[in-house]
Amino acid sequence: MLHFAVDAEALQREVPFVVERFDGQAFVSLVCFTLTDMRPHRGGTLAKVLFRPVGTHRYLNVRTYVRHGEETGVFFLAEWLSSRLATWFGAMPFGLPFRFGRLDYSHENPAEGVHGCVQAGEGRFAYRSLPTAREDARPTGSAPESLDEFLLERYTAFTARHGRRGFFRVWHPTWQVQRMELQVEDRSLLVNAWPWFRSAELAMAHHSRGFDEVWMGWPHGLPL
Numbered sequence: 001m002l003h004f005a006v007d008a009e010a011l012q013r014e015v016p017f018v019v020e021r022f023d024g025q026a027f028v029s030l031v032c033f034t035l036t037d038m039r040p041h042r043g044g045t046l047a048k049v050l051f052r053p054v055g056t057h058r059y060l061n062v063r064t065y066v067r068h069g070e071e072t073g074v075f076f077l078a079e080w081l082s083s084r085l086a087t088w089f090g091a092m093p094f095g096l097p098f099r100f101g102r103l104d105y106s107h108e109n110p111a112e113g114v115h116g117c118v119q120a121g122e123g124r125f126a127y128r129s130l131p132t133a134r135e136d137a138r139p140t141g142s143a144p145e146s147l148d149e150f151l152l153e154r155y156t157a158f159t160a161r162h163g164r165r166g167f168f169r170v171w172h173p174t175w176q177v178q179r180m181e182l183q184v185e186d187r188s189l190l191v192n193a194w195p196w197f198r199s200a201e202l203a204m205a206h207h208s209r210g211f212d213e214v215w216m217g218w219p220h221g222l223p224l
Contacts, residue, residue, distance in 0.1 A: 003206075032103075057081055077194070101120035147204065152177065
């Protein structure tokens with residue numbers, strides 16, 4: 001997870017919800033992960049088999065932090081997926097801005113370094129760490145009211161598609177993470193989509209081994 005401090009006014013023009021800030025600063029986060037074995041809660045083996053073509057793929061989520069009324073959450077500016085079929089599946093019911101790309105990640109051992117590359121059209125996003133993490137480092141949770149907590153602990157996703165706003169929720173344990181030192185080697189994918197990203201500054205990066213199970217609820221509409 002790579003977290004960038006960005007121009008709040010430029011970001012707000014892209015977002016149909018109120019952009020939240022931490023100590024006056026707006027953030028956009030890039031979450032690079034692999035989703036495995038996605039399937040409906042009900043349906044058993046048959047549902048698992050039917051979902052196999054879209055059940056496992058890589059993601060690049062580009063998200064920011066928003067508020068609707070008293071509830072806080074995230075808003076996805078874009079999501080690149082390694083499965084073209086999955087881009088069709090998620091956009092309609094959930095209103096998510098899915099795009100197809102070529103994604104290559106190596107995140108297994110942060111002590112030896114991680115790297116990744118996302119390519120779509122003429123743009124790339126590439127990053128790499130040095131093998132600086134200690135072998136005995138242990139992931140930890142976020143301190144209350146810290147920037148880490150602000151960036152990580154969000155369980156509602158707000159959406160907007162064709163003028164219709166909505167939301168859905170996710171459930172999983174609190175994040176256990178290690179801070180990482182990363183170098184961004186190419187951000188042209190992001191600058192092509194949002195020219196103001198050229199001046200974005202990498203503020204923090206986290207590595208997590210993820211979760212065995214993540215639950216995602218059905219989408220709901222919001223009043224206009």
